[in-house]
Amino acid sequence: MADQLRYDGKVVIVTGAGNGLGRQHALMFGARGAHVVVNDLGGNIHGGGKSSAAADKVVEEIKALGGKAVANYDSVEDGASIVKTAVDAFGTVDIVINNAGILRDTSFHKMTVDDWNLIVRVHLNGSFAVSHAAWPIMRDKGYGRIVMTTSAAGIYGNFGQANYSAAKLALVGLANTLAQEGRSKNVHVNTIAPIAGSRLTETVLPPELIEALKPEYVSPLVGWLCHEDCRETGGLFEVGAGYHAKLRWERTRGHSFKLGRGFGPDEVAKNWSKIVDFKDGEYPTNINESMAPLLTNMNSKSLGGNEFIDLDEASRSEVTLESSYDQRDLALYALGVGAASNPLDDKELAYVNELKGDKFYALPTYAVMPPMNAMLALAKEGKQPVKGFNFGFERVLHGEQYTEIKLPLAPKGKLKSTFRMKAAYDKAPNAVVIMAVSTTDESGEEVAYNEITTFVRGAGGWGGDRGPSQEVNVPPAREPDAVVEEKTDPSQALLYRLSGDWNPLHVDPAFAKAFGFDKPILHGLCTYGHVGRHVIKAFLDNDPRRFKSIKVRFAESVFPGETLVTRMWKESETRIVFETKVKERDKVVIKGAAVELYEQVPQRKPAAKAVAAASAPVAAGGPVSADVFGAIGKHLAANKGLGDQIKTVFQFQLKSPDSSWYLDLKSGDGAVKQGNAAAADVTLELSEEDFIAMSTGKADPNKLYFGGKMKVSGNVMASQKLGFLQKLDPKLLEDAVKARAGAAPAAAATPAAAVPSGPNSADIFAAIGKHLATAKGLGDQVKTLFQFKLTGPDSSWHLDMKSGDGSVKPGDAANPDVTLELSEEDFVAMSTGKADPNKLYFGGKMKVSGNVMASQKLGFLQKLDPKLLEDAVKARSSGAAPAAKAQAAAAPAAAKSGRGAEVFAALQKKVSGGKVGCGLQGQILRFNLKAPEATWLVDFSGKTPKVEQGAAGEAHAVFGIADDDLVALAKGEAQIRDLYQRGKLRVDGDVKLAQELSLLDKLI
């Protein structure tokens, strides 16, 4: 250990060893036991001349130091001869120092081909030739060290050294690959960029610098890199004047353009500052690391888009807007689209006279107004109804409109319109986007569907699909079956705009001028209403209820006061193609247009189906824990004997929403049940979400545990046996989800599955929780703790109505007054008023133990507001937490206020008597309470002890403790030492003072 690094018996080739660095390397190796081949051509620094003198002299010097050396006078381009000299003299070669070099400095514009070739030959080809000849020997023996000599000129560039810079940096590349190829054979290749006073630099550096840059200051690094103990390979080092440092590549975080988006030089320029910002840079060390960000970006393929339209975001967007309307809106709209211009036309009065009762009809084209108006309201805030549409309304032209009536519109209603992007076409430089809007009424049934096609000026050009260009609804080449001609009123736009479209283009002459129109134009949708009416008039005898849909393209603007001529062709009993012209200008203003009719007036669907529709999203929403446990149950049934293998009872306490389940795998086939096990081996606490992720293989249980997302108590090692969870057949889970959604017949062991389309017990308990929260004080009235044990599927709940408002929780109560055992089905029936509790009891379907009379107090169950239950079912369907909500609602308001103050008040009382243990005399204690947060200072340093809340100041010991734990301590229910050991009491400062906390004991 104390000895110097030695190279005894190692055979070293040093090229260019007659002078300077090479000579110094050779002397160092020679002095430390190596056998040295001293190669030197004996030329001058420009590559001219040849002599043996320089090499011979160094050989003599080495011998004088007691070393072994031979000379070689070959050019490095003849590497094989140099290696042969080594093998002939010493039998092998262990170390190659590629050092030989010359200069042909000249600025690039004066550089000759010879200048270039000579430098490349000596530096690059020479280092290659010697290394290449030594390589097989080193590989065979499993040992080798090669050093390349590069230069700062290569790494950074240097005026007048283009040839030299290029050749020198080429060596770094050579070394990088040789290091990788040699690694497994213990052949290490490193590169140095020395700065030393040598024949090559003495012409450019002042003498005093040359002195500081002795070659002696470079050789030690070469020595270490070539020692057998050195593991370094592929390294690049700067060395000189005693300074040693390693270089590496640094790369900026950079910027990745999403693939699928067009990007050109403009985008590169825009992101330039990010591309060149080295903040948070990284240091790739190999090709794989180099490729990593690129591969990541390859997986981020975008649907496309640009600054105006983000197709990725838009394709995910789903925005629901609310609106309402009544008879007045319908009538105003009808007037706006020219209806009842003849106030004696009884048939058109049907659109404006609400006093006609069920003969008062909404014009079908009104169905476009609720979504349109909701959208225009958003537009006032500068927002779009589809996220990812980042263009302003000023770019938008309404191109086409399709409206489909699903149900005849009621005289009034509250509607919800859900906007999605149906398609976006790139008609570079412009874009066409189609929004699909589904409108539902209060019952949730769809009443209308619209497609709004808009032309967006200048928003195209992302390289996407141009979309269909085919003409549709082309009129046949024959005379129309009907023609309606109607002159619009000069003030038509002013009337129409009262239905909601506030665009000044239709009312402000100056504004219209600015847009190139002589006067304000009619709204496209106003024309739309007119032509819709024309079809109804011509083919439905003004009874709009069989009107199914209308599709038009807006071809030209219409000015108020112009005459519309709509020509219609009946293509079939339910389809009319039409086209509208402005008579005065003979211009087609509406084309590609058609109306479809229903054969019969559509009817509202029966209510039961509406419920099914409402519960459908449950199935789409992915599995819930009940599904997973259902699937586990099936898994256990299919994989007999798992209990015998695993021998463990697992208790799961899931949160948000809260539920309890246990897996009894103690013996036999095992079983899965809701509620709490009597004796669990291990208890796992985690969120519903993480549980699902874990069970579907999306989260690693160990990571959840170490990440603190899963708490494990009991035999923590047993939790390792849960691996089988991740092997659950996805099919089983799918079935469980379907079963719950009611699509599969019976059997799955989940509560939801047992009552596919209605409420389940969890819903009922959630509803009870809400009931308790609103009824207030029911606990004080009822004074009873009810335990429910439900079967088929099994679950356990308790209603604590002992005092206060009462609460409802899953699992078992410690001391129930009465326990009711019945089936899930009967419980649901009982709670929804469909079964009489007394009949269930006497019929033996409900077992009651404990205080039987107390069960009589359950009457309130039958008075549950059905609305609460409905809400609970909905909350469950939308993934919200019935149990959690119930608990949150039921939680008494006092829970968060904390009782620490009570403890300190008692402490104040106690210490004001002046009796304090001697260990506390002179001490100041701070308590930092959590849940809720509070800080207290207890000061025994003065004459009278002080207990103050929120006081500042230094303390000898700081105790961090939860309010609950402090209270437990003061009640004598917890021990200081135990809290400390469990990390529930944190002590900073003088830990001895923790012992003195015994003064809190039995304070309250």
Add this chain to the structure above:
Amino acid sequence: MKRRVNVIGVGMTKFAKPGASPEYYEMAKEAGTKALADAGIAYKDVQQAYVGYVYGDSTCGQRAVYELGLTGIPVVNVNNNCSTGSTALWLARQAIESGAAECVLALGFEKMEKGALGNKFDDREPPMGRHAQVMIDVQGISAAPPAAQMFGGAGREYRFQHGTKKETFGKISEKARDHASRNPYALFGQKLSLAEIMASEEVFDPLTRFQCCPPTCGAGAAILCSDEFARKHGISKPVYIAAQAMTTDFASSFDERSMIKMVGYDMTREAARQVYEASGIGPGDVKVVELHDCFTANELLTYEGLGLCPEGGAEKFIWDGDNTYGGKVVTNPSGGLLSKGHPLGATGLAQCTELVWQLRGTADARQVQGANIALQHNLGLGGACVVTMYRRD
């Protein structure tokens, strides 16, 4: 008949962080080659090999020593958690002492993964289930790495009993880093101030990040032989093993609801007692100690377990500087597990290597002046503890 057992050759690799080391057999080859060269013998002279590692499939030991030669000798794979290396040493010593062999190689290596230790086999009862149960009963379970919870919990228990300052634990790491800065084989060569150590992220109160040993890759080796073999090979005044003992858990590990006991305090105490008795050397005679400082808390406990200071006296011992150069005894001159690193299988042999260098007076900047007696302590949860007394006349 018991024979004297000499340690005639030692060697180790520079310890490296996970991912930065060569393959395990290459590390083993390097350590083994160095030990053979140090002893000045050829591999053919080795009659048995005991090879320790924790992470690896069966017979990695053979794969490793085959790099040194294929002489058909018995090769025994050894796995004893963190005390694996010294368990290999214990078996090698036993082979020589009993006369079963003349020259034996004890080798240990480890190629570790990043991050905290964990179980590799999740389909069977974990070996430390009973230990974990004690911890769960006493303090529950948290998200911190399990080993940190165990040793940190022992630190809490000690701190509560003795009113120990948190900085006292940090001080041990400051010393370890200082020692390691003189050790070219150490993983962490940079000194750290007490402030830096205390300010590092809290892993498990009272332990901060810089008070936990890092996962490490490396190898160590030792050649043991009989007096006759040493004489035949012209080796004079070798370091020898004055006494050695191994203990495993006593009932106190599980019955006393004590974290200090659960992490093997009584294993340490009993092994040390046996060694002091067999060697006739007491803790006061020891000049230099390599002990198992996987966490600062365990080094503190071990001072008392080995009797280097009285029970409850560790805090004073530390602040008086009695655990470093110029004090009563130099503990972990190598930097210890905390700073040199802790490749599980190699640790026991790296400790042995350091102490042999110390006794030969070749420990360079780390040399403890006048070191003629040295003590080694290597502990594994699960559990096993090996204590060895070395001497050079």
